[in-house]
Amino acid sequence: MSENILEIRNLHATVDGTEILKGLTLTLPAGEVHAMMGPNGSGKSTLSYVLAGREGYEVTAGEISYKGQDLLALAPDERAQAGIFLAFQYPVEIPGVANSVFLKAAVNAQRRARGEVELDAMDFLKRAKAELAALEMDQEFLSRPINVGFSGGEKKRNEVFQMAMLEPTLAVLDETDSGLDIDALRVVADGVNRLRAPDRSMLVITHYQRLLNHIVPDHIHVLAKGRIVASGGKELALELEEKGYAAFTGEKSAA
Amino acid sequence: MNETAPETATTAQAHLRAFDGLRPALPGAGLDWVEALRTDALGRFEDAGLPNRRLEDWKFTTLAALDRVAFAPGTQAAVTPDAPLPELSPAAARLVFVDGRFDESLSEIYAPADGVTVTTLVTALAKDASALEGQLSRASDPAGALWDLNAAFMADGAVIRLADGAALDQPVHLIFFSSGAANRANHIRNVIALGAGARANVVETYISATDTLGPGFTSAVTDIALADGAALIHARVQDESLRTVHAARAVVSVGGEAEYAGFALALGGEVSRQETDIAFTAPGGRARLMGAYLGRGRQLLDHTTRVDHAVPHCTTEELFKGVLDERAHGVFQGLIRVAPHAIGTDARQRNQALLLSERAVADTKPELEILADDVKCAHGATVGDLDADALFYLMARGVPEAEARRLLIAGFAGDVIERFDRGAVGAYLSDCVARWQDRGTGDGHA
Ligand SMILES: Nc1ncnc2c1ncn2[C@@H]1O[C@H](COP(=O)(O)OP(=O)(O)OP(=O)(O)O)[C@@H](O)[C@H]1O
Ligand SMILES: [Mg+2]
Numbered sequence: 001m002s003e004n005i006l007e008i009r010n011l012h013a014t015v016d017g018t019e020i021l022k023g024l025t026l027t028l029p030a031g032e033v034h035a036m037m038g039p040n041g042s043g044k045s046t047l048s049y050v051l052a053g054r055e056g057y058e059v060t061a062g063e064i065s066y067k068g069q070d071l072l073a074l075a076p077d078e079r080a081q082a083g084i085f086l087a088f089q090y091p092v093e094i095p096g097v098a099n100s101v102f103l104k105a106a107v108n109a110q111r112r113a114r115g116e117v118e119l120d121a122m123d124f125l126k127r128a129k130a131e132l133a134a135l136e137m138d139q140e141f142l143s144r145p146i147n148v149g150f151s152g153g154e155k156k157r158n159e160v161f162q163m164a165m166l167e168p169t170l171a172v173l174d175e176t177d178s179g180l181d182i183d184a185l186r187v188v189a190d191g192v193n194r195l196r197a198p199d200r201s202m203l204v205i206t207h208y209q210r211l212l213n214h215i216v217p218d219h220i221h222v223l224a225k226g227r228i229v230a231s232g233g234k235e236l237a238l239e240l241e242e243k244g245y246a247a248f249t250g251e252k253s254a255a
Numbered sequence: 256m257n258e259t260a261p262e263t264a265t266t267a268q269a270h271l272r273a274f275d276g277l278r279p280a281l282p283g284a285g286l287d288w289v290e291a292l293r294t295d296a297l298g299r300f301e302d303a304g305l306p307n308r309r310l311e312d313w314k315f316t317t318l319a320a321l322d323r324v325a326f327a328p329g330t331q332a333a334v335t336p337d338a339p340l341p342e343l344s345p346a347a348a349r350l351v352f353v354d355g356r357f358d359e360s361l362s363e364i365y366a367p368a369d370g371v372t373v374t375t376l377v378t379a380l381a382k383d384a385s386a387l388e389g390q391l392s393r394a395s396d397p398a399g400a401l402w403d404l405n406a407a408f409m410a411d412g413a414v415i416r417l418a419d420g421a422a423l424d425q426p427v428h429l430i431f432f433s434s435g436a437a438n439r440a441n442h443i444r445n446v447i448a449l450g451a452g453a454r455a456n457v458v459e460t461y462i463s464a465t466d467t468l469g470p471g472f473t474s475a476v477t478d479i480a481l482a483d484g485a486a487l488i489h490a491r492v493q494d495e496s497l498r499t500v501h502a503a504r505a506v507v508s509v510g511g512e513a514e515y516a517g518f519a520l521a522l523g524g525e526v527s528r529q530e531t532d533i534a535f536t537a538p539g540g541r542a543r544l545m546g547a548y549l550g551r552g553r554q555l556l557d558h559t560t561r562v563d564h565a566v567p568h569c570t571t572e573e574l575f576k577g578v579l580d581e582r583a584h585g586v587f588q589g590l591i592r593v594a595p596h597a598i599g600t601d602a603r604q605r606n607q608a609l610l611l612s613e614r615a616v617a618d619t620k621p622e623l624e625i626l627a628d629d630v631k632c633a634h635g636a637t638v639g640d641l642d643a644d645a646l647f648y649l650m651a652r653g654v655p656e657a658e659a660r661r662l663l664i665a666g667f668a669g670d671v672i673e674r675f676d677r678g679a680v681g682a683y684l685s686d687c688v689a690r691w692q693d694r695g696t697g698d699g700h701a
C-alpha cells in the first residue's frame with residue numbers, strides 16, 4: 001500500500017492572531033512512522049492541535065488531507081472517529097470522570113460512528129485489562145478520575161493506553177517520552193511499536209534521540225519557526241544530537 | 256375611595272387559621288411541654304411572619320411563592336405514590352412518608368440491629384415522649400419564623416436512636432413523597448440521636464407525584480445530636496416537583512471527636528432552601544458539609560450553612576458545587592463563627608458553580624467571624640463555564656460534544672459526591688444526578 005494517510009500542503013495557522021505555522025508541507029504514507037523534532041516554540045504542538053481540531057487554532061492557508069478527505073471540514077470528535085489520535089503533551093486532568101467511563105464512551109462513540117456494535121461492559125473491561133497489563137499499568141487506573149493526581153509518567157502511559165484501546169489510523173504522539181523514566185520509556189515504546197501496522201501511520205514528536213532508538217522512524221523532520229527545514233533518515237537525529245538545531249535553523253545556538 | 260381588594264389568603268394566614276382545629280390531631284397533643292412548644296413557636300411566627308428579602312439571611316432567596324398560594328397543613332395523606340420509589344440498596348430500613356404521614360404499607364425495616372431504634376415521631380411521642388423532650392425543644396429554639404412554623408405544625412417524621420457503641424452499617428432511607436394536591440403544606444420533623452461512639456448512615460429523599468396537579472410546600476427539620484465519638488453520614492436529596500417550595504434545615508450538635516458528614520443535593524423545586532446549622536459542643540469535633548445544586552428553568556436553589564466553632568480544636572470542611580442552566584439561580588451562604596477561645600479551629604469553605612447559560616446566576620456569600628487567634632480559616636468561590644480543555648480532550652477521543660458535556664457535568668457533581676462517600680450513599684447520590692441529567696431541558700418533571 002503506497003497510499004498516503006496524511007498530506008499537509010503549505011499549512012499556515014495562527015493562534016490568537018499570531019502566525020505559528022508558516023507554510024508547512026508534510027506527507028505521511030501508510031504504515032510509516034515519522035519523527036518530528038525542533039526547538040521549543042517551533043510549532044510542533046501547534047501542528048498536533050491543528051490536526052486534532054482544537055478551537056482557537058485557525059488555518060489561514062494551505063490544506064490537510066487525511067485518507068484523501070478534507071480534514072479541516074471535520075469537528076474534533078469526527079476526526080477521532082475517523083481514526084485520528086493525539087497523545088497530548090500535557091494530558092488534561094478531569095476530576096469526577098473515571099477513566100473507564102470516559103474510555104468506554106470514547107470506544108463506543110467510535111464504534112457507533114463506524115457502524116460497529118458497541119462493546120458491552122464485560123467486553124470493554126476484558127480488553128482494557130489486557131491492554132493495561134501489556135503496559136504494566138495497575139488496573140485501579142480504570143476507576144481513577146482521568147489523570148487526576150497521576151505522575152507525569154503515569155499520564156503519558158495513560159495516553160498510550162488510550163491509543164491502544166482506540167486503535168487509530170493516524171497517531172500523533174506529542175512528547176510522549178518526556179517525563180518517563182528509562183524503564184517506562186521502554187514499556188511505552190514497546191506499546192507504540194506493537195501498534196505499528198501497514199495501514200497505520202504515526203507522527204512522533206520528540207526532543208530526544210533516545211526515544212528513536214526504541215521507536216525507529218522511517219523519516220525525521222526538523223521543524224523550526226513553523227516550517228520544516230530539514231528531512232532525512234534516522235541518522236538525522238544523531239546529527240542533531242551532535243550539532244544542535246543551529247546548523248539547521250541558520251541561527252546561533254542559544255546554549 | 257379606598258376599595259378593598261379581594262383578599263387573597265397567604266400561607267401564613269392559612270396556617271394561623273388552621274392551628275386550633277388541627278392541634279388535637281397533631282402528635283404530642285395533650286402533653287404540656289409539646290403544647291407549650293407549639294404555642295410558643297406559633298406566637299413567634301405570628302409576630303415575625305415569613306422571612307422576606309429585607310433580612311440579611313434572605314437577601315437572595317424569596318419565599319414570595321408562599322404569598323401567592325395559601326398552602327395549608329392537613330392531617331390525611333391525599334394519595335398513594337404514583338411513581339416508583341427511589342431505590343437505595345443495600346439499606347437497613349426504608350420509611351416512607353406520604354404527605355408528611357408515615358405509610359406503613361410502603362415501609363420496611365430489613366435488618367434491625369442491637370441498640371438501634373427506628374420509628375416515627377408519632378409513635379415515639381405516644382410511647383416514650385420524655386426521651387424526645389430535650390431534642391425537640393432544642394430545635395425549637397428561636398431560629399427564624401420559617402422554623403417556628405415547622406415547630407408549631409410538625410406532624411410526623413422519623414426518629415432514629417442509637418445506643419452507645421451501636422452501629423448501623425447500611426443506610427436508613429427516609430422517603431418523603433408529596434402529592435401536591437390541594438395546596439398542601441407538609442411539616443416534617445426528624446430526630447436522630449447517636450450515643451457515644453455510635454455510627455449510622457441516614458438518607459432523606461424528597462419527591463413528588465409525577466402528575467401532580469397543584470403546587471406544594473414542604474418544610475422539613477432534621478434534628479441531630481451526636482454524642483462523643485459518634486459518626487453520622489447524612490444525605491438529603493431534594494427532588495420535588497418544579498411547583499414545590501422546599502424549606503429544609505438540619506440542626507446538628509457535634510460532640511467531642513464526633514463526626515458529622517452531611518450532603519445536601521438540590522435537584523427539584525421552584526424554590527429550595529436547605530440550611531445546615533452545626534454547633535460543636537466539645538473539642539475535636541469534625542463537620543464535613545457538602546452538597547450540589549443542579550438547576551434549570553427558573554429554579555432557585557439555596558444552600559445556607561452556619562457553623563459555630565464555640566469550642567477549640569474542631570474542623571470544618573465545606574464544599575458545594577452547582578450546575579446552573581437556562582435561568583436557574585443558585586445561592587450559597589456560608590457563615591463560620593469562631594469564638595474567642597476556640598483555638599486550633601480549622602475551617603475551610605468552597606463553593607464552585609458552573610454556569611451553562613448566560614442567564615443563569617450564582618450568588619455566594621461567605622461570612623467568616625473569627626474572634627480567636629491561632630486558627631486556620633479559608634474560603635473561596637469560583638464561577639465559570641465547563642473547562643474548554645477538558646471538553647476538547649474528551650472530543651479528541653471521539654466523544655461527541657453533547658455526551659462530553661454530559662460527562663463533564665456528571666463529573667463536576669460526581670467529584671463532590673466522591674469526596675463525600677464512596678459507598679452505597681455516594682452511589683445513590685450519583686444515580687440521582689444521572690436521573691436529573693436524563694430529564695434534560697424542557698423537563699418532563701412536572
Ligand atoms: N495563545 C497563544 N497566543 C500566542 N502565541 C501562542 C499561543 N499559544 C502558543 N503560542 C506560541 O506558539 C509557539 C509554538 O508553540 P508550540 O506549543 O506549538 O511549540 P512546540 O514546538 O510544541 O514547543 P515545545 O517543544 O516547547 O513543546 C510558541 O512560541 C508559543 O509561545
Ligand atoms: Mg510542544
